[in-house]
Every structure is written in structure tokens, then in C-alpha cells.
Amino acid sequence: MSGVLPLIYQCHCSLCRQVSGSSSNSALIIKESQFKWCTGEHQIKSFSTHSGFKSEFCSQCGSPVPNMSSSGESYWVPAGLLTEAVDTKVAAHVYVGSHANWDVGFVNDGIPQFETMPSEQDWLALSGK
Ligand SMILES: [Zn+2]
Numbered sequence: 001m002s003g004v005l006p007l008i009y010q011c012h013c014s015l016c017r018q019v020s021g022s023s024s025n026s027a028l029i030i031k032e033s034q035f036k037w038c039t040g041e042h043q044i045k046s047f048s049t050h051s052g053f054k055s056e057f058c059s060q061c062g063s064p065v066p067n068m069s070s071s072g073e074s075y076w077v078p079a080g081l082l083t084e085a086v087d088t089k090v091a092a093h094v095y096v097g098s099h100a101n102w103d104v105g106f107v108n109d110g111i112p113q114f115e116t117m118p119s120e121q122d123w124l125a126l127s128g129k
Contacts, residue, residue, distance in 0.1 A: 001077065003034045007091035007127055008079045010106065012099035019047070019055040019064060023103035026079035026090065035066065035075045091126045092118060 008028045016025035040058065044065055048054040056067040066077045093106050097115040106113070112126060 001030060001034055002036075003031075005086055005088040006030060007088055009092045009094050010090055011094045012103060012106070013095035014098055015049070015053050015055075016095070017100060019057075023100055023105070024093070025064075028077050028079055028088065029069075029074050030077055032068070032073055032075060035077070092123070094118060 006028050008026055010024040010026045012024045017023060019025065040060070043059045044056050045059045046054065046056045046067075052070065054067055056065050057063060058065055063081065064078045065081070066075045068075055090111055093111055093113045094117050095115070096106070096113045099106075112118075114122070118126070
């Protein structure tokens with residue numbers, strides 16, 4: 001990845017919980033032009049649902065990997081893949097309406113919460129744009 005990194009969101013929906021094996025999925029959306037595969041692209045396997053949810057993972061190690069949006073304009077990047085310190089932060093909890101009942105760590109952390117996905121307008125406001 002290159003350029004300024006956007007804010008990270010944590011999604012608490014049931015599908016993100018399932019594919020991450022945890023309480024939520026932390027990710028960021030970057031422009032297609034900011035992303036380049038270096039190696040291992042041929043090892044990617046894909047899982048998708050009729051609703052459009054898509055998860056891609058490495059068949060070698062099982063890690064979730066970045067995947068391109070349906071428009072081809074951006075990549076969804078799992079934040080846990082970032083191996084170096086980065087200049088961004090978690091800015092929103094999304095799909096808190098379907099969080100696991102045992103997932104309580106985020107409730108009072110002061111980060112904005114959204115029942116589903118924030119509107120583009122809300123997201124831009126969080127980004128200070
Ligand atoms: Zn989700």
C-alpha cells in the first residue's frame with residue numbers, strides 16, 4: 001500500500017465475526033491505485049454469499065487477504081495484515097446492531113457506533129472531510 005491511509009472501521013456483523021473468528025473485523029478501504037500485490041496472489045481462495053458479501057483468504061496460511069470492490073475502484077484491506085505501525089486509527093464501529101452478546105469491549109470506548117453501515121456522508125464527516 002502507498003499514500004495516506006484512511007480510517008479503520010470495525011464491523012461486528014455475523015459474517016465478519018465468522019470469517020475473522022472473533023468479535024469483529026477491522027478493515028480499511030483504500031483506492032485501487034494505492035494497492036499492489038507483491039506475491040502470493042495465486043494462493044487466494046474466495047468465499048461469497050448471494051447478498052454480495054465476499055471473503056478471500058490465503059490457501060497457504062488461512063489469513064484473510066485484501067479483496068477488490070465490485071466496482072473495481074477500491075480494495076478492502078484487513079487491518080490485521082498491516083505489519084508496521086501506521087498513521088491511522090479505528091474511527092467507527094459498524095453493524096453494532098448485530099454484535100455478539102459477549103462482545104462488550106467496544107461499548108464504552110468512545111468511538112462512534114452505527115447500527116448498520118454509516119452513510120457515505122457520515123463516514124466523510126468522521127474522516128474530517
Ligand atoms: Zn461485517
